[in-house]
Amino acid sequence: MIQLASNENPLGMPAAARQAAADALAGAALYPDATGRALKEALAARLGVTPDWLVLGSGSSEILTLTAQAVVKPGEGVLWSQYGFVVYAQAAALARGEGRAVPAQRFGHDLKAMAAAITPQTRLVFVANPNNPTGTFLEGARLQEFLAQVPRETTVLLDEAYTEYLAPRQRYDAIGWLRAFPNLVVARTFSKAYGLAGLRVGYGVAQPALAARLNAIRPRFNVTTPALAAAVAALADNDFVQRTYELNRVGRAQLSEGLGQLGVETLPSAGNFVMACFADARGVHAALLRAGIAVSTLDNYALPDWLRITVGTQEQNAAVLEAVADAARA
Known part of the structure; x- marks a missing residue:
């Protein structure tokens, strides 16, 4: 069967990641490093932050649910765009929030309508760029303008699961924006371009205060030893x-x-x-x-x-x- 249903990498895993995961199995009788120190250090060096800006997840989907659980209380509002990733509604439900999909514009995010939909009860807004399943793209300048309109008490999760597929002319520095927006979380994954979908490794980046809130509720051993090793190797394979x-x-x-x-x-x-x-x-x-x-x-x-x-x-x-x-x- 040719598997073209779940946006996996047709090249499979990088050879170095496969070897790293295999080597790590020798230590699989022991629990994983609960802090993910080696991977956090590698990510921090790549992204230009310190490890306390990072949260590791079992895929980036866990970063979505952790963020909702950290910032949303029962009955508070969660927004996403119509045709947004199905996990957004699931994350809102798990946090017992009041979820709402804002009507799309040409199958993509209507940022003006989303900004207008934010109320004093809105605690979380999901934005995906590119968006799954529609593939629509938001220019960086439009995203920055939207972030500037969002009240600081409302968290924005920018889901960049597919960011490595953007053309050079489309790319923008979301990690750099974090210093200006303490209410921003950027979520990324090793499942797509890095070819590690079956190992379930994702990460979130946020200012330390917000990252600490997510890490406080993160399951202690949520990323396995082979997955941590493979992600370090994959990250180095430019x-x-x-x-x-x-x-x-x-x-x-x-x-x-x-x-x-x-x-x-x-x-x-x-x-x-x-x-x-x-x-x-x-x-x-x-x-x-x-x-x-x-x-x-x-x-x-x-x-x-x-x-x-x-x-x-x-x-x-x-x-x-x-x-x-x-x-x-x-």
């Missing part, structure tokens, strides 16, 4: 991340242009996936499964006519296009 970026840049164009030639509408994407609209999305999904290709339906986002297709290798993308063409002829 060549792997660059190869991942280039493969995705070319493959995303291959999928988008190929689907367009087949008369299929796609949204411009800044991530490692393409969202495509079909007259019979369920039928196309079933046809792809028969061809041995798994992609994601989007019924749980109230997008029943759309499929999200992870960018694969050139051969995998070609197989998708062939299967879609075959389904159209059937």
Whole structure:
């Protein structure tokens, strides 16, 4: 089965990360380093912060839920954009907050409407850039302007799970913004561009006071020994991340242009996936499964006519296009 449903890296794990994880198994009879010291030190050096700005999670999804639990009391407000990542609603529910999705603008964040929706009871706002599942992108200047409008008592979690896939002209310095915005948390992951989805490693970056609140409720051994070792090795493998970026840049164009030639509408994407609209999305999904290709339906986002297709290798993308063409002829 060609797995193109969950936005995983088609290159797999970096070789150095695989070896580091294997070597770390020798110590797996002992509990992991609860502080994640080696990984925090490596991240701190890369990001230009000190380790007390960092929170480690079992994937970045745990950073989302930890943030909600740390800053939201029962009945307080949590906002996200329509078509935002499903975990935002789950995080709000776990914190017993009052969640609300703000209507999207062209499938992406309407930052003006989101700012207007903030009330004195709003304690958390989720913003994803790029957004999953739509792939929409917000320019850095617009994000900074939005952050400046958010009251300091309202935390903003900027979800950058797909930031490594941004083109150079799209990139901005969210970590640098943290010094100006003590209510900002930036969440990132090793699951996507670094190829460690199965090992579950993510991290949050925030000013020390806010990071301490998250660390106070973080499960003590939430990241395993092999995962910590693999993440340190993956972080150092800049060549792997660059190869991942280039493969995705070319493959995303291959999928988008190929689907367009087949008369299929796609949204411009800044991530490692393409969202495509079909007259019979369920039928196309079933046809792809028969061809041995798994992609994601989007019924749980109230997008029943759309499929999200992870960018694969050139051969995998070609197989998708062939299967879609075959389904159209059937």
